[in-house]
Amino acid sequence: MTVLDVKDLSVDFATEAGTLQALRKVSLEVPANRIVGVVGESGCGKSTLINAVLGLLADNGAVTAGQILFEGKSDLVHLDGNGMRALRGQRIATVFQDPMGALNPVLSVGKQMRDIQYRSGLSRKAKDALSVEMLRKVRIPDPERRLAQFPHEFSGGMKQRIAIAMALLMRPSLLIADEPTTALDATLEVAIIELLKELQKQIGCSVLFISHHLGVIAELCDEMIVMYAGEVVERGSTRDIFHNPRHPYTKKLLDCDPARLSRREPRLPTIPGTLPDLRNRPKGCVFQARCELADDACSTMPPDAALSASHVARCWHTDETAGAAA
Numbered sequence: 001m002t003v004l005d006v007k008d009l010s011v012d013f014a015t016e017a018g019t020l021q022a023l024r025k026v027s028l029e030v031p032a033n034r035i036v037g038v039v040g041e042s043g044c045g046k047s048t049l050i051n052a053v054l055g056l057l058a059d060n061g062a063v064t065a066g067q068i069l070f071e072g073k074s075d076l077v078h079l080d081g082n083g084m085r086a087l088r089g090q091r092i093a094t095v096f097q098d099p100m101g102a103l104n105p106v107l108s109v110g111k112q113m114r115d116i117q118y119r120s121g122l123s124r125k126a127k128d129a130l131s132v133e134m135l136r137k138v139r140i141p142d143p144e145r146r147l148a149q150f151p152h153e154f155s156g157g158m159k160q161r162i163a164i165a166m167a168l169l170m171r172p173s174l175l176i177a178d179e180p181t182t183a184l185d186a187t188l189e190v191a192i193i194e195l196l197k198e199l200q201k202q203i204g205c206s207v208l209f210i211s212h213h214l215g216v217i218a219e220l221c222d223e224m225i226v227m228y229a230g231e232v233v234e235r236g237s238t239r240d241i242f243h244n245p246r247h248p249y250t251k252k253l254l255d256c257d258p259a260r261l262s263r264r265e266p267r268l269p270t271i272p273g274t275l276p277d278l279r280n281r282p283k284g285c286v287f288q289a290r291c292e293l294a295d296d297a298c299s300t301m302p303p304d305a306a307l308s309a310s311h312v313a314r315c316w317h318t319d320e321t322a323g324a325a326a
Ligand SMILES: Nc1ncnc2c1ncn2[C@@H]1O[C@H](COP(=O)(O)OP(=O)(O)OP(=O)(O)O)[C@@H](O)[C@H]1O
Pocket: 013, 014, 015, 020, 022, 040, 041, 042, 043, 044, 045, 046, 047, 048, 049, 058, 060, 061, 278
């Protein structure tokens, strides 16, 4: 089963300087029980994609085309506010870089975890028991006692563990994790990645994991999506993408980061040139201005070339990129 199926999604923002096309024909799938990574430079549209899925686009933004199918049925694009609120935090959960976005500083952790279970019909005692069980899963020591404590009484790494416990409390089918380890030091980052892997298996949910850190994506994700200037330029298994990248942008990204599996970078490696102006998108391939393979063909939009059942690259030149590993 596919938990999240985004088909040909386009999102525009109205700005004073004209329409900004933030996403163009974005397609991706998050299958059940899989961890899918999304990687791309700042401004490539990662947040816009998440916000579109969560029904949280800014007022000047709109989905202009496409579908977002959740659990094979609801099209999230057309779901009303009430429908979306019923899914958010229950069937679709989120974890962000800053755990304090999820934690209320003036309420105890126990109270916040009970509030998340408001639809469960359980007694207070039963809710607390579930909260303790989940805090134990994320390895908060002495969870019964700590339920009464407030967020400021926990360290940064522990706050992120609590945010994860809260996100997974209702056993969502999809967890969207947006740079959840970026603010942590390297040791804590590894610990959280291990924890996410373990919990994903235990709970049996899918994860859409956004990160600029290629090493983390390689470590954690079964599949990955490479975004560039509002398009998915390549998607496939993490193994295929790392060992046999077929879009020139993905190749450059991996080339720029030879120690990608061990080195921890605060940003993605830099590729010469700049992102195109999204208010005035180039006709055809979005990467052509920075691509060594660009030719006349690239002035028309490339097809999503299927390289295998699960590996796709939006490029006219996938024949030439075959075989040469980055
Ligand atoms: N409300 C808005 N109004 C106008 N433009 C916007 C708005 N929100 C995002 N954009 C533009 O849409 C494009 C995609 O932005 P988005 O924030 O989704 O990128 P991102 O990949 O998440 O970047 P980062 O990693 O820096 O958060 C950018 O050009 C951005 O300037």
